[in-house]
Amino acid sequence: MFLWFHKLGSPPHFYRIAGRWIPWLLAIFAVLLLSGLYGGLFVAPPDYQQGESYRIIFIHVPSAWMSLFIYVVMAFCGVVVLVWRMKLAEVVLISSAPIGASFTFLALATGSLWGKPMWGTWWVWDARLTSELILLFLYLGVIGLHNAIDDKRIASRAVAILAIVGVVNIPIIHYSVEWWHSLHQGPTVTKFDKPSIHLSMLIPLLLMALAFKVYYVLTLFQSSRAELLKRERNSKWVEELSRGQ
Amino acid sequence: MNRLSLTQAFIFLLRRDLTLVLRNRGEFANPLLFFILVITLFPLAIGAIPELLARIAPGIIWVAALLAAMLSLDSIFRSDFEDGSLEQLLLSAHPMAVLVLAKVCAHWLVTGLPLLIMAPILAEMLGMAEEAQGILFITILLGTPVLSLIGSIGVALTIGLRKGGIILSLLVLPLYVPVLIFAASAIDGASAGFEVTKQINMLLAFLFLALSLSPWATASALRMSMS
Numbered sequence: 001m002f003l004w005f006h007k008l009g010s011p012p013h014f015y016r017i018a019g020r021w022i023p024w025l026l027a028i029f030a031v032l033l034l035s036g037l038y039g040g041l042f043v044a045p046p047d048y049q050q051g052e053s054y055r056i057i058f059i060h061v062p063s064a065w066m067s068l069f070i071y072v073v074m075a076f077c078g079v080v081v082l083v084w085r086m087k088l089a090e091v092v093l094i095s096s097a098p099i100g101a102s103f104t105f106l107a108l109a110t111g112s113l114w115g116k117p118m119w120g121t122w123w124v125w126d127a128r129l130t131s132e133l134i135l136l137f138l139y140l141g142v143i144g145l146h147n148a149i150d151d152k153r154i155a156s157r158a159v160a161i162l163a164i165v166g167v168v169n170i171p172i173i174h175y176s177v178e179w180w181h182s183l184h185q186g187p188t189v190t191k192f193d194k195p196s197i198h199l200s201m202l203i204p205l206l207l208m209a210l211a212f213k214v215y216y217v218l219t220l221f222q223s224s225r226a227e228l229l230k231r232e233r234n235s236k237w238v239e240e241l242s243r244g245q
Numbered sequence: 246m247n248r249l250s251l252t253q254a255f256i257f258l259l260r261r262d263l264t265l266v267l268r269n270r271g272e273f274a275n276p277l278l279f280f281i282l283v284i285t286l287f288p289l290a291i292g293a294i295p296e297l298l299a300r301i302a303p304g305i306i307w308v309a310a311l312l313a314a315m316l317s318l319d320s321i322f323r324s325d326f327e328d329g330s331l332e333q334l335l336l337s338a339h340p341m342a343v344l345v346l347a348k349v350c351a352h353w354l355v356t357g358l359p360l361l362i363m364a365p366i367l368a369e370m371l372g373m374a375e376e377a378q379g380i381l382f383i384t385i386l387l388g389t390p391v392l393s394l395i396g397s398i399g400v401a402l403t404i405g406l407r408k409g410g411i412i413l414s415l416l417v418l419p420l421y422v423p424v425l426i427f428a429a430s431a432i433d434g435a436s437a438g439f440e441v442t443k444q445i446n447m448l449l450a451f452l453f454l455a456l457s458l459s460p461w462a463t464a465s466a467l468r469m470s471m472s
Contacts, residue, residue, distance in 0.1 A: 082465070137419040144412050145402060157469045158402050162416065165398055165462050169420050172451075176423035183430060 009088045011228050012237035018221040025218040032211035039204030053117045060110040062209040063103045064128075066216060067135055068170070070100030074142070075167035078160035088224075090156035091231065093163065094146050095223040099216060101139035107132055127181035131174045138166045152231055254339045255347045262351030265324070276317035277359040283309040284367050295372050302371035303381070303432035310360055310385065311421050314392040315414060317356040318400045321348055321393075322467070326404050335471055341464035349397050349460070357389035377436035380445075384428035387448040394455040395420050401466035424451060 008014060040058035047054040077093035080086050111129050112122045123129070142159055149155035232238050249257065266273050287305050288298060325331040325348075334344050364385050368378050399417040403409030431444035 134419045134422055137415065141412070141415045141419065144415050148403070148406050148408065148412050154469060154472060158466065161398070161462060161466050161469065162402060165420070168458070169423075172423050173419070176426045176447075180426040180430065 009086050011087060011091075011232055011235075014088055015225055015228055015237075015241075018225055022218065022221055025214055025221070029211055029214040029218055032207055032214060036204050036207030036211050039200075039207060044201045044204055045198075050118065053114065056110050056114045058204055058208045060107055060114060061205060062212040063110065064107040064132065065209060066212050067100055067104040067107055067132065069213075070096050070103065070216065071135065071138070071163070071167060071170065074100065074163045078163040078167075081156055081160040082164075087231075088228075090153070090160075091224045091227045092220065094142075094156060094159060095220055095227050097139055097142045097146070097159075099219050099223070101136060101143065103212070103216075104132060104136045104139055108136065125181070127178045130181070131177040134173055134177070135170065138170070142166070248338070251339055251343060254337070255343055258334075258344055258347040259351050262348060263354065266351070266355045272320055273355050273359070276313045276356045277363060279316060280309050280313040280360055280363065281367065283312060284371070288371075299372040299374065299436075302368060302373040303377070303429045303436070305371065306364055306367060306381065307384075307388075307425055307429045307432075310364070310389065311392065311418070311425060313360065314356065314389060314396060315417055315421075317352070318393075318396040318413065318417070319410070320356075321352045321397055321400050322404050331467065332471060335468060341467065342460035345397065345401075345460045345463045345467070346456075349393050349463075352397075353390050353393040357385075357393060360389060361385050373432075374436035376438070377432050380435035380441055381432050383445060384431050384448060387445070387452050388424045388428045391424050391448075391451050391455045392421060394459040397463045398459055398466055401463045401470060403470075404467070405470045424448065427451070 008017070036058065040055060044055070046052050074093050074096050077089040077096070080089035081093060108129065111126075111132070115124055115126075115129075116122055142162055145162055146152075146155045146159050149158055229238055284305055287301075291297065291301075322331060325334070335341060337344065361382065364381055365378050368381050373381065396417050399413050399420075400409075402416065403413050406412065427444045427447045431441040431448070434441040434444065
């Protein structure tokens with residue numbers, strides 16, 4: 001177990017394994033995405049209140065889940081970076097940040113697209129939208145800090161500390177914003193009663209969520225490989241790799 | 246050679262920082278002037294309508310306090326970083342988190358306390374309800390230390406950077422959101438005549454949480470920045 005962990009942590013080994021996995025992940029992602037989209041767009045019936053426009057949840061909800069999930073992954077990597085100084089965790093941490101920020105942005109954009117027909121405006125200071133916006137700022141802070149520090153080993157440790165501080169604060173921010181919203185509830189927000197979700201909608205939703213997870217791992221592997229090459233450009237294995245091709 | 250106990254080291258560092266500020270008063274006055282100026286801009290921008298100003302006074306005062314606290318953050322570690330005494334602190338035998346706490350305390354006494362004295366005067370100028378002013382005082386008393394504590398993490402992370410200022414605001418302001426929400430809503434509630442114990446308790450909880458956790462994060466960030 002430890003040997004496996006140790007081996008996975010070594011950059012050349014990870015580079016090889018990840019490269020081997022990428023085509024498989026791509027295939028799984030394609031299958032999940034297509035079946036999820038088909039189930040969501042064609043099989044699932046229209047909603048009795050929101051009609052067809054509810055279908056954006058098949059993109060919106062999984063990306064909102066991913067935006068939180070990736071931040072937690074980053075904080076976990078942050079702990080590994082600070083405790084074991086593992087190079088691979090540094091790379092995973094910083095490669096995750098742009099992906100997480102993109103998912104957060106996607107959740108915001110689709111939320112606002114859904115809001116236009118439902119609420120009549122592009123943006124409502126809704127509790128979840130607002131805390132998602134703050135999450136986007138947290139991601140941008142991580143990316144900005146990493147770019148600002150030239151020595152990437154030091155930058156990784158700075159980002160690790162920031163990710164851990166952020167993950168402690170996310171629940172506090174989230175519940176503060178929710179509480180704030182319950183006080184100042186705007187008049188434009190229509191409150192829908194929450195029916196339990198029907199199975200024909202739940203299955204495509206879960207498929208899409210899985211597809212997004214696989215997509216995350218896929219892009220993470222690709223950008224981690226690129227980042228590894230960049231960081232280890234003076235090492236022997238990269239030299240051998242470039243000579244081999 | 247007799248060694249300093251931890252309490253002595255704490256008090257010694259606190260007194261040293263306060264003495265340094267007393268010798269250089271500009272640093273002390275700038276955040277306060279900024280705070281007053283920002284608040285003065287609001288009536289000029291939106292018109293001197295008494296009802297409107299009284300309504301938005303809690304928000305204005307707290308946003309201005311947030312910005313003033315953020316601008317003053319850099320001075321927690323800047324001069325010590327430049328003259329090398331921060332390195333000496335890191336080398337000392339005492340736990341860095343406690344020393345960090347002493348520096349943050351000194352910083353709060355210099356930048357947070359003046360806001361505490363100035364805020365009621367500004368609240369009066371904005372026409373805030375009488376009953377809300379006591380609550381304003383309490384929120385600033387409980388809230389501004391949290392701003393200094395959280396901010397110290399951000400400063401410690403960016404201290405070595407040439408253009409740390411812009412990054413610092415991006416790192417720190419999202420983390421200030423809960424304090425802003427509860428402080429402003431406590432004052433709002435008080436001026437509408439509601440019970441605000443809940444908000445005050447939350448601010449108190451934030452203060453204890455920040456007090457117990459943030460010095461550790463700041464200390465490890467400083468160690469990282471100095472490596």
